[in-house]
Amino acid sequence: MSSIAFLKLAYTAAWIIYLGYLARILLRMKTVEAEREELERTTAKSAAALKHPVS
Amino acid sequence: MKKLAITSIVLIVALLGITSYFALAVAPTEATMGDVQRIFYYHVSSGWVGMLCFFVNFVASIVYLWKRSAASDALAEASAEVGVVFCGVLLLLGTLWAKPVWGIWWTWDARLTTTLVLWLIYVSYLVLRRFSAGGQTQVLAAAFAIFGFADVPIVYMSIRWFRTQHPSPVIGGGAGSGMAPAIWHVFLLTLVAFTILGAVFVWLRYKLATQEQALESAHAQAALKGVA
Amino acid sequence: MSVLRLTRATLMKDLRMEWRSKDAINSMLFFALLVVVIFSFAFNPTAEESRLIAGGLIWVAFLFAAVVALNQTWARELRNQVLDAYRVSPAPPNALFLAKALGNFLFVVVLECLMAPLFVIFYELRSVGPLWQLIVVALLGTWALVVNGTFFAALSIRTRSREIMLPLILFPISIPALLGMVDATTSILTGEASPDFWIKMLAVYDIVFTAICLLLFETVLNAE
Numbered sequence: 227m228s229s230i231a232f233l234k235l236a237y238t239a240a241w242i243i244y245l246g247y248l249a250r251i252l253l254r255m256k257t258v259e260a261e262r263e264e265l266e267r268t269t270a271k272s273a274a275a276l277k278h279p280v281s
Numbered sequence: 282m283k284k285l286a287i288t289s290i291v292l293i294v295a296l297l298g299i300t301s302y303f304a305l306a307v308a309p310t311e312a313t314m315g316d317v318q319r320i321f322y323y324h325v326s327s328g329w330v331g332m333l334c335f336f337v338n339f340v341a342s343i344v345y346l347w348k349r350s351a352a353s354d355a356l357a358e359a360s361a362e363v364g365v366v367f368c369g370v371l372l373l374l375g376t377l378w379a380k381p382v383w384g385i386w387w388t389w390d391a392r393l394t395t396t397l398v399l400w401l402i403y404v405s406y407l408v409l410r411r412f413s414a415g416g417q418t419q420v421l422a423a424a425f426a427i428f429g430f431a432d433v434p435i436v437y438m439s440i441r442w443f444r445t446q447h448p449s450p451v452i453g454g455g456a457g458s459g460m461a462p463a464i465w466h467v468f469l470l471t472l473v474a475f476t477i478l479g480a481v482f483v484w485l486r487y488k489l490a491t492q493e494q495a496l497e498s499a500h501a502q503a504a505l506k507g508v509a
Numbered sequence: 510m511s512v513l514r515l516t517r518a519t520l521m522k523d524l525r526m527e528w529r530s531k532d533a534i535n536s537m538l539f540f541a542l543l544v545v546v547i548f549s550f551a552f553n554p555t556a557e558e559s560r561l562i563a564g565g566l567i568w569v570a571f572l573f574a575a576v577v578a579l580n581q582t583w584a585r586e587l588r589n590q591v592l593d594a595y596r597v598s599p600a601p602p603n604a605l606f607l608a609k610a611l612g613n614f615l616f617v618v619v620l621e622c623l624m625a626p627l628f629v630i631f632y633e634l635r636s637v638g639p640l641w642q643l644i645v646v647a648l649l650g651t652w653a654l655v656v657n658g659t660f661f662a663a664l665s666i667r668t669r670s671r672e673i674m675l676p677l678i679l680f681p682i683s684i685p686a687l688l689g690m691v692d693a694t695t696s697i698l699t700g701e702a703s704p705d706f707w708i709k710m711l712a713v714y715d716i717v718f719t720a721i722c723l724l725l726f727e728t729v730l731n732a733e
Contacts, residue, residue, distance in 0.1 A: 229317040229381035236320045236377040237305065240327070240370055241297055244478075247366050248293055251485050252286050258492045259282055262499065269503050346728060401681035409678050412668040420732035421664045424725045425678065428657070431721060432682050435714055439685035442706055443692060 289485055296478045300326075300471045308467040320378040322471040328371035328396070329472060330479035334364030335403060335430065337483070342426035345419060354419040355490035356483075357426060361406050363482045368400045391444035398436050402429045512604045519608030524615065526585075533578050537620050541574040542627070549631055559632035564695030567628055568687060571621060572654065576676050578616045579658040582609050583666055596731060606726040610659040617651050637700030646697065646704060649711035650690035654683060656715065660722045663729055686714050 304322040311318035341357035344350070375393060376386045387393065406429055410422045527533055548566050552558075586592050595605055628634055636643060658679055665674040680687075693707035 229315060232377050232381045233305075233317045233319055236374050237301060237323065239373060239377070240323050241301075243366065243370055243373075244293065244297060244482075247482070248289065248485070251482075251489055252289070255282060255285075255489050255492060258489070258496050262492075262496050265496070265499055265503060269506070346725075398681060398684050401684075405678045405681045409664070409668070409674070412670060412674055417667065417732040420728060424729050425661075425664060427725065428660075428682055428718070428721060431717060432685065435685045435710070435717070439688050439710055442710070443688055446692070446702060 285488075289481065292481055293478060296474050296481075300474045303467045303470055309461065309463045311464065314382055317378065317381050320374050322468060323475075324371060324374040324378060325468070326471045326475035327367045327374065330475050331364045331366075331368030331371055331400075333476070334360040334367060334479060334483065335399065335433075338364060338403070338406075338426055339430035342423035342430075345423045346427075351494050352491070354423070355487050355494060357419075357423060358410060358490045359483050359486035361403050361410075361426070363479060363486055365400065365403050365407060366482075367479060368396065368403070372396060372400060389444075391441045394444075395437050395440045398440070399433065402432060402436075405429075512601050512607070515600055515604035516607045516611070519605060520611050523608065523612040527612070527616070533581055533616055534619060537574040537577050537616065538623060540577050541570045541620060541624050544570040544573055545624070545627065545631055554632065559634065560637075560698050561695065563628065563632050563634055563698055564691045564693075566632070567624075567694060568650070568690045570624070571617065571651070572683075572687065574620055575613070575617050575651075575654050575658060576679070578613050578620075579655070579662045579679075580672050580675055582613060582659055582662045587666060592730065602727040602730045603723050605730070606659065606663075606722065610656050610722075613655045613659055614652055617655060618648070621647055621651065634698065636698050638697035638704075642697050642704055642708070643694065645708055646690060646693045646711065649708065649715055650686060650693075653686035653690075653711060653714050653718065654679075656719050656722055657682060660726065660729070663726070686711060689714070 300322065304319050308319060308322070310316055337360040338357050341353045341360060345353040345357055372393075375396075379388070380386050406422065406425055409425055410418055413421055545566070548570070552562060552566075554562055583592070586595075595602065658675070661679050662675055665671050665678065668674045689707040689711045693704035693711070696702040696704045696707070
């Protein structure tokens with residue numbers, strides 16, 4: 227492998243690692259937000275159910 | 282969330298792009314090693330950010346043990362993870378630089394070995410955080426972080442002595458060993474840009490950590506109220 | 510109750526219980542023996558080679574054996590809610606830590622004394638350098654492993670995969686100490702270099718980390 231190939235590999239790897247890590251953080255943020263909304267929906271539902279019991 | 286994602290992607294790509302452009306196109310070709318020397322800009326800058334992050338982790342851990350604030354714990358977690366990533370890039374780029382220039386992927390010389398040990402210590406910190414069950418992860422992790430950072434000078438000294446006794450090929454000259462002005466300028470630029478890059482990553486990861494903390498306490502609240 | 514008296518009381522209790530069951534010492538001994546035998550198949554050294562690699566071999570065997578001892582450090586306390594009792598009592602937590610660390614230290618040192626003749630036999634070992642230096646290195650190095658190991662064993666009590674967690678977090682931090690022990694032992698056995706630097710470094714390591722352990726143990730005990 228020529229030394230230029232190593233140079234290209236190095237910079238490509240660096241870009242992939244940094245952007246990949248960024249993607250991981252953003253995806254996890256999305257998941258946490260979705261979970262948060264889910265939680266809020268279920269608490270709102272249960273709170274409403276408590277206020278107006280079906281029976 | 283969308284806005285945050287777009288801003289951070291643009292910012293990070295811009296920082297990587299500018300530094301890559303300067304490192305690959307603007308900086309002059311080095312006389313002895315040729316173009317492959319350009320790896321050096323990313324290699325050293327990543328290392329610098331990694332070490333900075335580990336220091337932030339140390340300070341944040343002490344603050345956490347003292348103040349017990351969620352924010353300092355989030356910062357400790359964020360800086361450790363970002364530090365491991367950047368230090369990992371340092372190690373990887375180091376091997377990719379070593380092979381064409383020195384003919385070997387790796388050698389147990391003082392600098393490389395010290396960096397590897399440091400990286401291992403902070404990986405074990407992250408493993409401890411991941412595998413801790415129960416609500417006291419933060420305290421245990423913070424205590425461990427102090428051990429880890431206190432070890433840094435000892436690791437450095439002992440490996441340096443070991444390598445004085447048993448010399449082996451040294452990878453690459455020192456970062457400041459007689460750099461031509463053009464190279465020095467690009468190096469400084471990359472260093473500053475990477476510091477900003479590191480700060481952006483730590484801030485993002487910190488935000489994620491605080492969000493996860495909030496989610497956890499929201500779950501706890503809901504469980505208490507008996508509604509979830 | 511003073512720290513010293515409490516430490517002594519707890520230590521004697523642990524030693525007495527260990528003496529009756531000999532659990533830890535037996536498993537450590539057997540494990541170290543296995544490591545020694547397997548390594549001799551793996552490397553099959555000549556007498557000259559043995560002297561060069563013995564340093565590393567000895568300490569790897571002792572390290573693994575020490576982990577066996579460290580893993581069970583807090584098991585008994587956990588089973589009987591002793592830690593909770595300790596937390597609510599006015600007793601100084603450092604006494605508990607010191608007692609545990611000293612207990613482990615004694616176990617591992619006993620192991621080293623039992624294994625030493627075996628190493629001499631299996632690897633035709635003969636020390637070129639002075640023996641007392643070997644003893645100093647062994648004592649300082651064992652304490653380095655045991656003091657951090659006892660502390661990290663407390664850290665990993667409530668983790669998943671507890672047995673694997675302890676070596677995972679102990680080994681990276683112990684690398685300078687291990688390096689010192691191995692290189693000093695090799696230097697003394699081959700007589701080729703002076704172990705003075707390593708002895709000083711191990712002493713510094715011991716002092717720094719014993720201090721950190723004592724400073725932070727109460728925090729960790731209360732966190733559990």
